[in-house]
Amino acid sequence: MNRHGRWLLIAALLAGVAAPVAARKDKEEAPASQGSSAEPENPYPSTYKAYPGRPTVIRNATIFDGEGGRIDKGVVFLSEGKIVAIGGPDTPIPADIAVFDGTGKYVTPGVIDIHSHLGVYASPGVDALSDGNEMTSPVTPHVWAEHSIWPQDPGFGRALANGGVTTLQILPGSGNLFGGRSVTVKNVPARTQQGMKFPGAPYGLKMACGENPKRVYGGRGREPSTRMGNMAVDRQTWIKAREYQKKRAAGKDQTRDLGMETLADVLEGKILVHNHCYRADEMANVIDMSKEFGYKIAAFHHAVESYKIADLLRDNGICSAMWGDWYGFKMEAYDGIKENVPLVHRAGACAIVHSDDQDGIQRLNQEAAKALGAGRRMGIDISDEVAWTWLAINPARAMGISEQTGSLKVGKMADVVLWNGNPFSTYTRPEKVWIDGALLYDSADPKLRPVSDFELGQIGAGDVK
Amino acid sequence: MSKAAFKNPFGSSLSRTLACALVMAFSTPALAQSIAITGATLAIGDGSEPIQNGTVVITAGKVVAAGTGIAVPPGAKTIDAAGKWVTPGIVSGFSRLGLAEVPGVKETNDTRAARSPFSAAIDVAPAINPLANPVAISRTAGITRAVVAPVAANGIFAGQGAVVDLGADLTPITRPRAFQYVEMGEEGKDDAGGSRAAMILTFRMMLREAQEFAKAPASYDGRSKDALLNRVDAEALVPVVTGAMPLMVHVESARDILTILSLRQDFPALKLILAGATEGWMVAPQIAAAKVPVITAGLEDLPSSFEKLAATQSNVGRMVKAGVSVSMGMLTGDDALQLRAATQQAGNMVALTKVPGATGLSWGQALRTITAAPAEAMGLGDRIGSLRVGRAGDVVIWDGDPLEMTSAPVAVWIDGVAQPLENRQTRLRDRYATPGEGAVPKAYEW
Numbered sequence: 001m002n003r004h005g006r007w008l009l010i011a012a013l014l015a016g017v018a019a020p021v022a023a024r025k026d027k028e029e030a031p032a033s034q035g036s037s038a039e040p041e042n043p044y045p046s047t048y049k050a051y052p053g054r055p056t057v058i059r060n061a062t063i064f065d066g067e068g069g070r071i072d073k074g075v076v077f078l079s080e081g082k083i084v085a086i087g088g089p090d091t092p093i094p095a096d097i098a099v100f101d102g103t104g105k106y107v108t109p110g111v112i113d114i115h116s117h118l119g120v121y122a123s124p125g126v127d128a129l130s131d132g133n134e135m136t137s138p139v140t141p142h143v144w145a146e147h148s149i150w151p152q153d154p155g156f157g158r159a160l161a162n163g164g165v166t167t168l169q170i171l172p173g174s175g176n177l178f179g180g181r182s183v184t185v186k187n188v189p190a191r192t193q194q195g196m197k198f199p200g201a202p203y204g205l206k207m208a209c210g211e212n213p214k215r216v217y218g219g220r221g222r223e224p225s226t227r228m229g230n231m232a233v234d235r236q237t238w239i240k241a242r243e244y245q246k247k248r249a250a251g252k253d254q255t256r257d258l259g260m261e262t263l264a265d266v267l268e269g270k271i272l273v274h275n276h277c278y279r280a281d282e283m284a285n286v287i288d289m290s291k292e293f294g295y296k297i298a299a300f301h302h303a304v305e306s307y308k309i310a311d312l313l314r315d316n317g318i319c320s321a322m323w324g325d326w327y328g329f330k331m332e333a334y335d336g337i338k339e340n341v342p343l344v345h346r347a348g349a350c351a352i353v354h355s356d357d358q359d360g361i362q363r364l365n366q367e368a369a370k371a372l373g374a375g376r377r378m379g380i381d382i383s384d385e386v387a388w389t390w391l392a393i394n395p396a397r398a399m400g401i402s403e404q405t406g407s408l409k410v411g412k413m414a415d416v417v418l419w420n421g422n423p424f425s426t427y428t429r430p431e432k433v434w435i436d437g438a439l440l441y442d443s444a445d446p447k448l449r450p451v452s453d454f455e456l457g458q459i460g461a462g463d464v465k
Numbered sequence: 466m467s468k469a470a471f472k473n474p475f476g477s478s479l480s481r482t483l484a485c486a487l488v489m490a491f492s493t494p495a496l497a498q499s500i501a502i503t504g505a506t507l508a509i510g511d512g513s514e515p516i517q518n519g520t521v522v523i524t525a526g527k528v529v530a531a532g533t534g535i536a537v538p539p540g541a542k543t544i545d546a547a548g549k550w551v552t553p554g555i556v557s558g559f560s561r562l563g564l565a566e567v568p569g570v571k572e573t574n575d576t577r578a579a580r581s582p583f584s585a586a587i588d589v590a591p592a593i594n595p596l597a598n599p600v601a602i603s604r605t606a607g608i609t610r611a612v613v614a615p616v617a618a619n620g621i622f623a624g625q626g627a628v629v630d631l632g633a634d635l636t637p638i639t640r641p642r643a644f645q646y647v648e649m650g651e652e653g654k655d656d657a658g659g660s661r662a663a664m665i666l667t668f669r670m671m672l673r674e675a676q677e678f679a680k681a682p683a684s685y686d687g688r689s690k691d692a693l694l695n696r697v698d699a700e701a702l703v704p705v706v707t708g709a710m711p712l713m714v715h716v717e718s719a720r721d722i723l724t725i726l727s728l729r730q731d732f733p734a735l736k737l738i739l740a741g742a743t744e745g746w747m748v749a750p751q752i753a754a755a756k757v758p759v760i761t762a763g764l765e766d767l768p769s770s771f772e773k774l775a776a777t778q779s780n781v782g783r784m785v786k787a788g789v790s791v792s793m794g795m796l797t798g799d800d801a802l803q804l805r806a807a808t809q810q811a812g813n814m815v816a817l818t819k820v821p822g823a824t825g826l827s828w829g830q831a832l833r834t835i836t837a838a839p840a841e842a843m844g845l846g847d848r849i850g851s852l853r854v855g856r857a858g859d860v861v862i863w864d865g866d867p868l869e870m871t872s873a874p875v876a877v878w879i880d881g882v883a884q885p886l887e888n889r890q891t892r893l894r895d896r897y898a899t900p901g902e903g904a905v906p907k908a909y910e911w
Contacts, residue, residue: 123767154767162766162778211569311900324870327890328599328802330569337890347900358767359797366809366870373871377864378894420819426812426869429820444821455768459747460775464822465766 039248039261044146046197048186050436055079057093058418061102066109066392066407070385076107078414081437086408100432106423108388109408110166110187110415110435113159113361114274114321114395115301115354119170119193120145122153123358123454133173134180138217138224139237141205142258143180145172149193155358157450158465160187161441162362164417164430167198167406169399171206171301174276175216177224177234179206181262182274184399186415188435189450202400204298205266207234208276209286210332231285238293241267272298272400274321278332280308287316299398301354303344304336310347319350319398323360324367325374341368341390342375342382352398353390364391369424384424413437499524500881501537502862504547510836510851514829521551523858526881531852544876546862552832553852554609554631554859554879555867557804558760558839559740559794562611563593563600563629563637565801576801577616577623585671585694586701587624589615590641595634599802601888604631606805607867607874609859610639610849612760612794612839614713614740617648621656621667625701626713628843630859632879643843644711644738645702650721651772665724667693672732675702708734711844713760715740715796718772719747726755738842741796743773746780749787758842759789762796763810763834769797781814781834782824792839807835812868831868857881 056078063074065086075091077084085091093099120132131148134140149170159165165187172179182204185196209230218225224233241263247254248264265271273290277283277300290297299319300306304327306313306320313320322344327336345351353368355361372387396406405413414437421428433441442448446462455461500523507519509531520535521528529538537543566573575592593613594600603611610630617623623646628639648656649664657664671693678685678699687696694702704710712735714725722742729735739745739759745752752759763781768774784791793810795803811834817825826834840850849857858881865872877884896910903910 123769124771124773125769126771158766307894307897307900309900325803325805326799327602328567329799331567333569334567335893337894339894343894343897343900358769359764362764362766363809363813369870373869373873376871377873378898424871426809427816427819429816446822455774458768458774459744460768460777463775463777464779464820465777 039256044144044194046199047192047194048188048190048197048199050081051188051438051440053078053081053414053434053437053439055094055097056434056437056439057097057099058102058107059089059093059099061105061107061418062422063107063408064385064388065409066388067409068386068389070383074107076408076416078416078434078437081414083408083410083412083414083416085410100418102418104421105431106419106421106428107408108164108417108419108423109392109406110417110433111164111364111391112395112399112406113165113168113355113364114299114352114398115356116159116168116170116361117173117356118155118159118168118358118361119149119151119153120172121358122150123155133175135175135216138177138213138233139259140172140176140180141178141260141262143172144183145170145180145206146183146193146197148172149183149185149196151190151193151196152452152454154452154455155361156187156189157452158358159361160433161443161449161465162429163364164419164423164433165361165364166415166417166433166435167396167401168361169204169274171204171274174206174208174212177208177213177230178237178259178263179208181271182206184401186435188440189452198401200404203262203265203271204274204399205262205271206274206276209282210276210278211330212276227282231289234289235292237263238289242293266295267293269296272296272398274299274301276301278302278304280305283309284312287312287318298400299350299352302333302356304333304340306349307337307340307343308335310344310349313344314347314349317350319352319394320344321352321354321395321398322371323356324353324370338370338374339378339380341371342378342380345375345382345390346380350394350398351390352394354395365423365428366426369426372424384422387424497525499529499538499541500858500878501541501543502546502551502860503537503543504545505549505551505862507531507852508550508552508829508832509853510553510832511853512829512833512837514827515550519551521852521860523860523878523881526858528852528854528856528858530854544862549875550863550865550867550872552607552861552863552867553836553850553856554861554877555607555807555835556839556850557603557608557611557794557807558792558835558842559796559800560611560613560804561616561801562603562613562631562804563595563597564589564613564615566594566597566599568799568801577618579618581619582695583624584617584619584698585622585624585645586697587615588642589613589624590627590638593627593629593637595629595632595637598889599804600631600637601633602802602890603804604633604877604884605874605886605888605891606808607861607863607877608804608807609861609877609879610840611804612643612843614646617646617652617656621648621653621664622671622698622702623647625710628845630879632882633885639849640843640845642710644713645705646713646740647715649714649725650716650718650741651770652715661721661724665728668728669731672702672706674699675706679703679706706732706734708736711736711738713738713740717741717743717770719744719775721772722748723751726751726757729755742784743780744775745789746777746783747775749784749789752784753788758792758838759784760792760794760796760839760842762798763793764813765797778813778817779824782817782826785826785830786824790838790841791834792842793834794839808868809870811835812870815868828868
């Protein structure tokens with residue numbers, strides 16, 4: 001009951017607390033730098049640098065390229081952090097470099113989790129490390145998830161070693177209608193969040209519809225307490241954002257507003273919207289809202305009823321990020337079915353398997369396998385290599401990083417997993433994981449697995465987890 | 466099957482409803498005709514490895530034979546399972562099945578009673594709803610029995626749990642009051658006022674009160690200011706102190722495990738079962754020596770709390786290697802809903818055998834943790850949990866290796882009664898097999 005427990009705990013903690021007044025710009029002394037022209041381009045820049053890697057070849061492996069392609073007895077060649085060559089057994093490779101025999105093994109691009117709270121809801125799950133939901137106002141587009149990330153969360157290492165996860169989007173929670181900015185990170189341990197930040201990845205905006213915002217704020221006797229309240233507060237906020245964005249675009253002077261800056265960037269297509277939404281009817285309302293205000297939704301997250309409106313999602317070019325089999329834990333999840341992912345896929349809409357969970361992120365391949373098997377049983381014949389797009393190019397596209405990663409194409413980041421069997425099997429685990437060409441996990445090398453500061457010197461540190 | 470539902474939705478749904486009703490009407494008495502399942506990859510559930518071309522024979526609701534070279538009795542209904550796998554029904558070693566339809570909707574949630582004056586006396590058996598949708602959904606995934614525990618809400622003792630079957634009928638209880646449940650870790654200390662020292666003292670004093678009650682029931686004053694237990698709760702703990710009822714203790718850390726084992730010095734009759742035991746591997750020899758079975762989450766590998774700092778997926782394998790009888794169940798995750806995670810937990814134990822430095826389980830041992838082992842932990846090993854002769858006819862035919870996530874049951878029997886494999890989710894799936902409204906609104910497609 002990790003997520004429920006956490007949620008209930010947070011709700012209980014806040015139940016008796018008087019709701020603070022939403023941050024208002026007129027209460028604040030204007031900072032020295034006023035006006036949109038003073039908005040810094042990138043105030044918390046990535047300092048991530050790829051670690052050095054050796055030129056490496058894997059051959060005789062079954063390759064899923066992440067875009068739906070498959071190569072049997074394939075060859076992948078990594079060098080200087082990039083994929084240099086990929087192809088069949090005849091692919092030319094230079095002499096005297098490290099060669100791994102992949103016979104009986106599989107190679108895929110690194111798993112991308114589009115929905116994670118690692119670092120913002122870190123392990124251990126104590127109050128002091130609970131930093132994912134700024135539930136003091138339903139509208140908090142001014143908060144940035146990256147400012148909550150604790151890079152020492154042991155969950156990052158587990159996601160790497162057990163899940164082959166090389167890139168993940170860290171989102172604020174879903175207590176608020178506008179939860180704040182998400183950030184995309186590479187799953188490489190660092191001392192700072194800046195050291196993990198995926199260079200050049202666009203920011204996301206976390207939004208939420210449905211039960212959570214109306215329960216949190218309705219429970220305190222304030223707006224929103226209903227689904228119509230959710231929509232009304234959303235729309236009022238977008239009206240303000242549109243005004244702010246117009247002034248900004250016209251170069252007019254106005255006091256900086258962090259939340260409005262984020263929303264204006266959404267309206268200008270620079271920040272991608274990731275909208276937590278379960279029910280089909282609510283997704284349809286949100287789609288209309290996006291048209292009313294002229295922004296694009298990159299993906300609905302959780303989306304347990306996407307299968308009911310797969311055609312609508314396809315026609316609007318919106319991805320669905322879904323669990324393999326979660327259902328029924330709350331009312332809006334009641335209609336969850338295992339066939340959600342394959343039904344969305346078959347309709348021609350973009351399907352993604354996500355975790356939203358520190359345990360699930362270690363087994364996204366198995367979550368995808370559940371959906372794949374359920375789909376096949378109802379006659380939806382999806383091949384393994386096509387299903388791998390749910391963990392690779394599809395999330396990469398929805399996160400705006402598909403030019404850099406998400407598939408094994410020449411010139412892309414060498415984010416690669418060598419699996420010790422078919423990755424849709426329960427019996428399979430990552431054997432080696434490269435990120436930007438650097439070997440950062442090797443199951444055969446006990447020293448080549450991350451031990452976070454939190455775990456160092458504790459019982460079990462460095463154990464096979 | 467989904468296509469058929471669309472061609473003739475009314476007909477097929479009526480026949481389905483009828484089939485369900487028939488199963489419900491006649492499921493309690495086991496069918497007299499023998500059933501022989503032949504040609505399968507057969508796993509018994511007792512820890513042995515699967516065998517090829519196996520046969521299982523069920524007569525009068527019980528397993529009468531399972532193995533190779535078994536003759537099909539005359540008149541038996543024979544089911545060819547060539548190319549398929551056959552196992553005993555999966556037993557969830559820990560759950561809250563049937564106690565919540567939608568856990569987040571409080572009106573449907575019967576797992577805990579924070580405003581009740583009672584604790585140990587609470588008995589979940591009559592609260593378990595066999596018609597809750599998670600029961601049917603779990604049955605469709607091959608779960609045939611489950612251990613159901615209450616949640617502690619009024620002190621450290623939660624009450625008495627049950628073992629249930631997941632048959633499509635109104636008689637779910639295999640064994641009521643199968644165990645008492647107590648919190649003795651981080652949750653327990655909170656329930657006991659805030660410290661482990663207080664928790665241990667509370668535990669001792671409550672068991673002493675139960676002993677007092679047993680000695681002189683009439684003179685036990687559960688209403689005095691000094692009493693920790695009211696009369697009803699004191700009476701409910703009597704079988705715990707006498708060892709007539711197992712005590713399932715939720716503990717996670719190595720330290721707390723040793724503490725609870727040592728309490729048997731003062732209460733030697735306690736029949737302990739450890740639930741959780743995420744750090745069990747650190748004290749596995751002591752657990753094995755104490756002959757205490759463990760029910761654990763299996764895949765817990767994060768220090769999600771300070772009582773789980775040494776968490777590793779190798780916990781199960783290391784404990785089994787040390788001689789501990791280990792079962793798996795929903796100690797984390799959706800304990801009222803996702804009992805079907807059992808096969809995933811077991812499959813991952815097999816995966817660990819290929820990870821250098823990790824300790825996993827063989828396939829047969831892994832299956833045992835979700836079949837015979839939980840049955841034995843509940844003292845029901847002679848009745849359920851395996852396909853050994855004399856056990857209940859709880860049998861599943863799978864379309865592939867049951868520990869693979871791409872596999873699913875194609876047939877399920879409980880007590881020899883064939884079970885329906887449809888549920889709300891399969892009906893939603895069929896309704897939305899094609900997107901968009903058809904000639905009539907979706908609401909008429911049923």
